[in-house]
Structure formats: structure tokens, C-alpha cells
Amino acid sequence: MKVFHVNQGNLHETYVTVPPCDVQRRIVSYLDERCAAIDDDVKKRQKVIERLKEYKKSLIAHAVTKGLDPTAEMKDSDIKWVDQIPSNWQTSKLKALFQITKRIAGVEGLTVLSITQDGIRPKDFSTGKGQFAETYSHYQLVHPGDFAMNHMDLLTGWVDISRYEGVTSPDYRVFSARDLAVSNPSYYLYLFQMCYLNRVFFGSANGVADKGRMRLQTNAFNNFVVPLPPLEEQKRIAAYLDERCVAIDEAISRQEQLIEKLGEYRKSVIHHAVTGKIDCTEA
The missing domain is CATH 1.10.287.1120 (Bipartite methylase S protein)
Structure with missing residues (x-):
């Protein structure tokens, strides 16, 4: 340049x-x-x-x-980051609602996806910015409708639902709803992104906040408790x-x-x- x-x-x-x-x-x-x-x-x-x-x-x-x-009757949530929820709501650990997947591509030539705070996007190699891998065959598959989450850095990371077929870093977390009759992905996407913006995940994370390395480990993710409203x-x-x-x-x-x-x-x-x-x- x-x-x-x-x-x-x-x-x-x-x-x-x-x-x-x-x-x-x-x-x-x-x-x-x-x-x-x-x-x-x-x-x-x-x-x-x-x-x-x-x-x-x-x-x-x-x-x-x-x-x-606004007139709904409320009850104590028993969730440490939410005081009360509507009385007809339940609560659940994430492992009961979502399943983490780790499907290694094993081949080259697939669209490489980046998780940015503007959402999941195909990586732009033309700028020369960011990190590059010698091979992308060890990256994990992401299908349209999958959640992909940068849980390695809760300060600058993000979570989104992919609209693309491709691969992303094996260090990231890819997961999907276990039962669409129980959990609506769009609702939980708003909830997950809120947890990033309001630093709710910090209460369950490991790392040093001032060094930008707050991580939500797998066990903490699985046992993270969230509201569970009726599907409709x-x-x-x-x-x-x-x-x-x-x-x-x-x-x-x-x-x-x-x-x-x-x-x-x-x-x-x-x-x-x-x-x-x-x-x-x-x-």
C-alpha cells in the first residue's frame, strides 16, 4: 500500500x-x-x-x-441477573435449550465467516486486515440458522444467527436450538446480545476485564440460567x-x-x- x-x-x-x-x-x-x-x-x-x-x-x-x-403479575426469577419475571414464565439452563456443535470442515474452499459486532459476515480478504490461517480445513462448519458466538472476548465479541453456509474459527462456539417448539431463536438472539451489551455474561465469565479477556467457558454457558417464556x-x-x-x-x-x-x-x-x-x- x-x-x-x-x-x-x-x-x-x-x-x-x-x-x-x-x-x-x-x-x-x-x-x-x-x-x-x-x-x-x-x-x-x-x-x-x-x-x-x-x-x-x-x-x-x-x-x-x-x-x-405491563400489567402482568410478576414473581421472583431465581436468576441472579433478573429480579422478577412474569408469573407464567419458567426458567432454564442453556444446556436444556441449546446444543453446542463442533463439526470440523475437513476441506478447503468454504466461505470463511467472521463474527463482528455488525453480525456474522463473510471474511473480506481483500483488505489484508485481521488474522489469516494457513488452512481453513480445520475450521468448524456453520449452517444457516446456527448461532455463532465469540465467547473468547466478551468485551468486543458478539453473537449472531448465521445467514450463511461456511466455516468459522474452531475457537468460537457454534450452537443451535434443541427444540423449536420450546425456544424461538429470534427471541434468544435478542437475549444473548443484550447479555453482551449489558455485560450480563461477566458474572459467569473467567478472565481479566481490564485486559479484554473475559471468556464464557463451556460449563458456564451450559449452566447459564435464562428466562423461558411460553413459545408464542x-x-x-x-x-x-x-x-x-x-x-x-x-x-x-x-x-x-x-x-x-x-x-x-x-x-x-x-x-x-x-x-x-x-x-x-x-x-
């Missing part, structure tokens, strides 16, 4: 416009005022994004642990969160797009001011 830079010789030979000092002062005053206003707008939109993300987290956490009926209620919760989260994500995306446009506008204001294309005499 070619890296471009400005050396001292290039800098000395560069020509710049030099307006009169009083004009320079007016330009600086103009840009101070305009850039401050733009920066203030950006900060406000960043705060809106932060509030939307926090709202999304709390919305998911409440739905997957308390359900959708799981489906309703998942459908509700699908709709609400899409709306929140779209609101976040709009704010991010506006921030990007404000950044471009800020650059154009500076460019036009320092090159004399804006009259700054009234600044």
Missing part, C-alpha cells in the same frame, strides 16, 4: 494565498463563529445517537426479561423488537448521515473562506 506524505522540501515550495492582515482577522473571526455553530450541532446529534442507543438497550432488556404486558410470547417479543429496533436504527442512521453532511459542510465553509470565495467582511 502506497503512503503519501508532505516532506519539508515540498512544504517549502508550496504557494499559499496571503490576504492582508485585517482580512485574515475577519476570516478567522468568521470561521470561529461558523465552525463553533457546526460543532455544537454535531455534538447535539451525537448525544441524540447516544440516547437512542441507550433506549434501544433498555427496550430490549425490558422486553426479554419482563415481557410486553417469545415470538411476540421478537416481532415487537424487530419492529422497534428497525425504527431506532433508522433514526440513528439519519443522525449519522446528518453528522457526515455537517462535516462536509464545515470543510467547504473553511475552504471557501480561506480562498476568498466567501465575503467575510460582515463577520
Whole structure:
């Protein structure tokens, strides 16, 4: 990859416009005022994004642990990270609901899947970023509908349901629902991702948090206790969160797009001011 830079010789030979000092002062005053206003707008939109993300987290956490009926009778959950659950819900260890699989591919040529915080994606080899293996035949198979989880690093790891046929690192955890008449994958995906975002898994993990190595070992995963709503209620919760989260994500995306446009506008204001294309005499 070619890296471009400005050396001292290039800098000395560069020509710049030099307006009169009083004009320079007016330009600086103009840009101070305009850039401050733009920066203030950006900060406000960043705060809106932060509030939307926090709202999304709390919305998911409440739905997957308390359900959708605000009048529902509650009971003690006997789960250390949930105080109460609806009285018609049960609880279960994950090993009763999900089965860990370890199917080694044994061949090359399959799509290599990465588990990112944007979900499970085919690995992009063109960027040259990330780790590469000499062979991928020892990677484990992932089928569409399987959960794949980076349990090796609970700080930056993630869990998702794969939409792809492929392979992923043998160090990751691949698992699937034992009985779809008991557990709805979409509901439990929201619950698992909430456990990452709110660091719920930390209570059952091993490692050193400040070194980024909190791991959820197999035994801890199997014995992790979760709410078990009736199946139809799981489906309703998942459908509700699908709709609400899409709306929140779209609101976040709009704010991010506006921030990007404000950044471009800020650059154009500076460019036009320092090159004399804006009259700054009234600044």
C-alpha cells in the first residue's frame, strides 16, 4: 500500500494565498463563529445517537426479561441477573435449550465467516486486515440458522444467527436450538446480545476485564440460567423488537448521515473562506 506524505522540501515550495492582515482577522473571526455553530450541532446529534442507543438497550432488556404486558403479575426469577419475571414464565439452563456443535470442515474452499459486532459476515480478504490461517480445513462448519458466538472476548465479541453456509474459527462456539417448539431463536438472539451489551455474561465469565479477556467457558454457558417464556410470547417479543429496533436504527442512521453532511459542510465553509470565495467582511 502506497503512503503519501508532505516532506519539508515540498512544504517549502508550496504557494499559499496571503490576504492582508485585517482580512485574515475577519476570516478567522468568521470561521470561529461558523465552525463553533457546526460543532455544537454535531455534538447535539451525537448525544441524540447516544440516547437512542441507550433506549434501544433498555427496550430490549425490558422486553426479554419482563415481557410486553405491563400489567402482568410478576414473581421472583431465581436468576441472579433478573429480579422478577412474569408469573407464567419458567426458567432454564442453556444446556436444556441449546446444543453446542463442533463439526470440523475437513476441506478447503468454504466461505470463511467472521463474527463482528455488525453480525456474522463473510471474511473480506481483500483488505489484508485481521488474522489469516494457513488452512481453513480445520475450521468448524456453520449452517444457516446456527448461532455463532465469540465467547473468547466478551468485551468486543458478539453473537449472531448465521445467514450463511461456511466455516468459522474452531475457537468460537457454534450452537443451535434443541427444540423449536420450546425456544424461538429470534427471541434468544435478542437475549444473548443484550447479555453482551449489558455485560450480563461477566458474572459467569473467567478472565481479566481490564485486559479484554473475559471468556464464557463451556460449563458456564451450559449452566447459564435464562428466562423461558411460553413459545408464542417469545415470538411476540421478537416481532415487537424487530419492529422497534428497525425504527431506532433508522433514526440513528439519519443522525449519522446528518453528522457526515455537517462535516462536509464545515470543510467547504473553511475552504471557501480561506480562498476568498466567501465575503467575510460582515463577520
